[in-house]
Amino acid sequence: MSGQSTYTPKSGLEKWIDQRLPLPRLMHDTMTTFPTPRNLNIWYTFGGILTFCLGVQIVSGIVLAMHYVPNASMAFDSVESIMRDVNYGWLMRYIHSTGASMFFLAVYIHMFRGLYYGSYKAPRELIWIIGVLIYVLMMATAFFGYVLPWGQMSFWGATVITSLFSSIDQIVPHLGTAITTWLWGDFAVGDATLNRFFSLHYLLPFIIAGVVGLHIWALHVPGNNNPLGIDVKSPQDTVPFHPYYTVKDAFYLCCFVALFAVFVFYAPNFFGNPDNYQQANPLVTPPDIVPEWYLLPFYAMLRSIPQKLIGVLVLVGSLVTLVFIPWLDTSRVRSCRFRPLMKQFFWAFAVDAVLLGYCGAQSVDAVAFGIPLVWVARLGTIYYFAYFWVIMPIVGLIETPKKLPASIAQSVLGESAAAPAE
């Protein structure tokens, strides 16, 4: 919808600014008059919610960084001092630690929404790919952040994840170890590692903010997809972003923040691991090293492969796969609402993701209903890859989609949608 700008400067000052730096014009065109499909549902409010989450993490994180000490012998105590001695430090820390989980909860809903409604399909491929980049950056940021409190899980999680690079030794001897040592800045995870992770943890959110700018820019060229997955055909299909979507987004954001607040104030350690309230100890390995919940499906895939290098390749492959989705989906129809077969595979995929997460949370030798979970994770991994590389291309070719409605307006207002709505 990068059509003509409808901005008219009202005062002399606005005119003066508009001729030099048309920032008010940009804000007006993207956040006020921007034509938005009138049928966006609740799942489309998560873009705004995610922007809010990023803001919360940056603001609370900056305050925490004022009190945190990135030193292996002082980090743990400094976090505890934030919790006890800094005014409202406990609030800042619980907002930040819970905020990471809420951020991932929102991003997973956002991604599954994109998958279901085919929001990655032409002409929105770059929005999707930039989104995948944001997701990977988020994972890296969350991983670095989780190391900073320097508890047992921080330390051992960092050790396990960074050691993955040593699997390169199997291709080029000593190269993997050299890379791992370089990443650590030492011969083990230690003070040097903590310092660089802190530096990167502070840097990456601002890179994410920049890439989010690209994500939104790319979104504003073709405009939003919608639950019907059909293109906007006439002005009747859209409403201006403000006030229709500002108020709708605000309502759902407020509900999301209420859920956020329930965790922050009443279950602040719900997403955490008790072991991380014990200071890092290189001499004591916890019985089970478990990453945060949002990384569990990938952790399950990694662990289900007995060969380390292949496990790492599967892990990397599971993320790289996401980049190719726009071209793996061969369907002419975007939305799963009109794809009876793909809809079933989609929900099976959602169940698969949860199942993999469950497997990742259990110990390696766990058994459920007489089945070793490692085999469940293997089947889950196979379905993960099959969904994108086999099911998506084939179903798109063999499936007969349901009849698409003629237009968004007709679908929303019924057959008698002749009269203009506004």
Add this chain to the structure above:
Amino acid sequence: MMRIALPLGLALGLLAAVPAVALDTTKLPVKDVDFSFDGPFGTYDQGALQRGFQVYKEVCSACHNLDHVAFHNLDEPGGLGFTEAQAKAIAAGYKIPVDPNDKGDIFDDKGVRLTRAGTLADKFPPPFANEEAARANNDGNLPPDLSMIVKARDGGAHYVYSIITGFKMTPPKGFTVTTGKYYNPYFEGWNIGMPPPLTDDMVTYSDGTKATVAQEAHDVATFLAWASDPKMEERKRMGFGALVFLIVLAGLLFFSYRRVWADLH
């Protein structure tokens, strides 16, 4: 951790009598007891906190650190409810190792560590100088710091209560208690380094509460829950206000949303 490798001889001896089943020494689920601070509106029972502090001070502190708790925490709101004068008096009863004096010494002529009386700004001093000293005094076991124990264990205060009251049971057949350890099925692996810490009437409560082991354990678990989470009452109170605000705001936004969209349908 999960399974104890029995000595070969014992295992063979057992083989003759019972089918070989590896003994599962996974810790038992925590005991189901009620605490005043459970639930969204739960607060710390001040009497229990003060009694629990007495148990910590007279019993636990012989071996366990309370690293992150300072004396000024004792008179803070949402806590034990001591006055500043009481907290000062408690602090003054502790000896804090001093920094080097004007001669650069930390020991006096007889080689005794120089100390001073504690102040509100000090944290609870550790019972042992370092980990090695702690181990040397405890058969090689390291008593963990208790200031975070409730947050650092699955089950929290219930776990602490279960451990303290989980001694003096007869181990099941086929389980051998390791020398220098004690049987406690609420502890992972069932072998715990800590001897049974409490007995009936080990402390004398000034408020007349009968000091049974269960009472002492419940009180000290309450105190340790506070030590782990001294801001809990403030947190729950603020959360209530935040949620009331958010629900009212959500209601207003919902009606605005309906109103704005009404002319579209």
